[in-house]
Amino acid sequence: MSNPLPVETRNTLLVPQGEFVLQRNPRNDRLQAWDAADEFLLNHLDELQLLSRHGKLLILNDAFGALALALAEYPVYSWNDSFLAQQALRDNLVANGYPAQQVKTNAGIDMPSVAVDCVLIKIPKTLALLEHQLYALRPILHHDTRIIAAGMARNIHSSTLELFESIIGPTTTTRAFKKSRLVLAERDHSLTDGDSPYPDSYELEVDRCYRILNHASLFSRDRLDQGSRLLIEHMPVDARFRRIVDLGCGNGVIGLVAAAVNPGASLEFCDESFMAIASAQANFKAAFGSARDAEFRVGDCLQGIDDLSQDLVLINPPFHQQHSVGDAIAWRMLKDARRALVAGGELRLVGNRHLGYHAKLKKLFGNCEAIASTKKFVILQAVKSG
Numbered sequence: 001m002s003n004p005l006p007v008e009t010r011n012t013l014l015v016p017q018g019e020f021v022l023q024r025n026p027r028n029d030r031l032q033a034w035d036a037a038d039e040f041l042l043n044h045l046d047e048l049q050l051l052s053r054h055g056k057l058l059i060l061n062d063a064f065g066a067l068a069l070a071l072a073e074y075p076v077y078s079w080n081d082s083f084l085a086q087q088a089l090r091d092n093l094v095a096n097g098y099p100a101q102q103v104k105t106n107a108g109i110d111m112p113s114v115a116v117d118c119v120l121i122k123i124p125k126t127l128a129l130l131e132h133q134l135y136a137l138r139p140i141l142h143h144d145t146r147i148i149a150a151g152m153a154r155n156i157h158s159s160t161l162e163l164f165e166s167i168i169g170p171t172t173t174t175r176a177f178k179k180s181r182l183v184l185a186e187r188d189h190s191l192t193d194g195d196s197p198y199p200d201s202y203e204l205e206v207d208r209c210y211r212i213l214n215h216a217s218l219f220s221r222d223r224l225d226q227g228s229r230l231l232i233e234h235m236p237v238d239a240r241f242r243r244i245v246d247l248g249c250g251n252g253v254i255g256l257v258a259a260a261v262n263p264g265a266s267l268e269f270c271d272e273s274f275m276a277i278a279s280a281q282a283n284f285k286a287a288f289g290s291a292r293d294a295e296f297r298v299g300d301c302l303q304g305i306d307d308l309s310q311d312l313v314l315i316n317p318p319f320h321q322q323h324s325v326g327d328a329i330a331w332r333m334l335k336d337a338r339r340a341l342v343a344g345g346e347l348r349l350v351g352n353r354h355l356g357y358h359a360k361l362k363k364l365f366g367n368c369e370a371i372a373s374t375k376k377f378v379i380l381q382a383v384k385s386g
Helices: 036-048 066-070 083-095 127-140 158-167 226-233 253-261 274-288 328-340 357-365
Strands: 012-015 018-021 057-060 076-079 116-122 141-152 171-173 180-185 200-205 209-214 243-247 266-271 294-298 310-315 341-352 369-373 377-383
Touching: 012 036, 012 066, 018 066, 018 083, 036 066, 036 116, 036 141, 036 180, 066 076, 066 083, 116 127, 127 141, 127 158, 158 171, 158 180, 209 253, 209 274, 226 253, 226 341, 226 377, 243 253, 243 328, 253 266, 253 274, 253 310, 266 274, 274 294, 310 328, 328 341, 328 357, 341 357, 357 377
Parallel strands: 057 076, 057 116, 116 141, 243 266, 243 310, 266 294, 310 341
Antiparallel strands: 012 018, 141 180, 171 180, 200 209, 341 377, 369 377
C-alpha cells in the first residue's frame, strides 16, 4: 500500500518546495502562521523557476518565516522590523530540521547594502514602511533583479501600486488566488528622484517642547496618539520609582516624559520593533543629551530584565499583530510586567475601554484601579503585592 499524501493542517504548510510545520509567535493554534499570499508567491516562484542557488534572495516582512523557511535552501536574507517575527522564523527553522541561523536576519534597521537578484515583499500594514523600503531597495537592484510583492487583495490599494510605480518602475498585478494577489515590479533606473521621507518628526509640548522622531513602521507618526496623551497626563510621580520601564515603548514618548518628571529614575525602553527602539533612543538623546542614561532593548517583552527589579512599568499595549487583531501580545506584556516588578511596584496602563484589561489585571495582580478615563480610553493601575 502506498503512503497517503500529506494532509494540510492549520500548522502544516504544503507548497511545491515541501511540507513545513509552522507556528506563530506568540503561539496561537487558532491562527495560521502563513496566508494565501505566501502560498501564491511560493507557487509562482516554483512555476517560473525564478530562483538560483547562486543568486542572492532578499525577503521583506515575512510575518512568521513561511517564505524564508520554504526557501531556506537558497542564499536568503530576511529583513523584518519585528523581533517576534524573527524569533518565529528561528523557531520554525529548528522545528523543520534547520539550524536556527540558516537564514540571515537583520539586527537593526538598516537594509542590506549588496546587490540582490530577487526581492520578495510581503506588503506591510503600514504604507509608510513600504514606501521607505522601496526607496531603500533602489541602490541594491540591478537590471535583472526580480521584484515580487504579495498580499491579501484587501490590503493592496491603488496607493500601494502607485508607490511601486513612482519609486521602482512599471508595475502589474496578477489575478486573485484565494483572495490574494501578487504585485510584479520592474526597476526603471531612470527613476532617481526623491529619497525616503522617513524618519519624520513632530513637535510635542507637554512639560516642555520635544521634537519627536519616528521611523517608518511606527504607529501615529505625525502626532501624539490619544491613549499616550492620557497616560502622560496621569503620569505617576514618586521618589520611590527609581527604576522605570516603558514597555512596548514605540517612539519612547511615554518613557521620555516619565524620565522628565521622575528625575532620579533610571529608564528602560523595551519594544519588539527595531525601528521603535531606534526612534526611542534618538528621542531620549535629543531630550537629555548626556545628562541622563537609559537602556534600550529590542526583544520579547521584558526579556533580559531580572525578576523583582523594577519599580514602575508603563504600558500602552498593542491590540494587533501584523494584520491580525488580538490580545496575545498584551497578555504576555502584563505577565512579564508582574514578574519584573518589586513587591509594591506599580503597573500603569492605558488601553481602549472595550478591551477589558481590568479583568486581566485583577486576575494577575489581585487588584486594579481605574485612575482616569475618556469615552475611548482608560488608565488602569495595578500594584504587586508583597
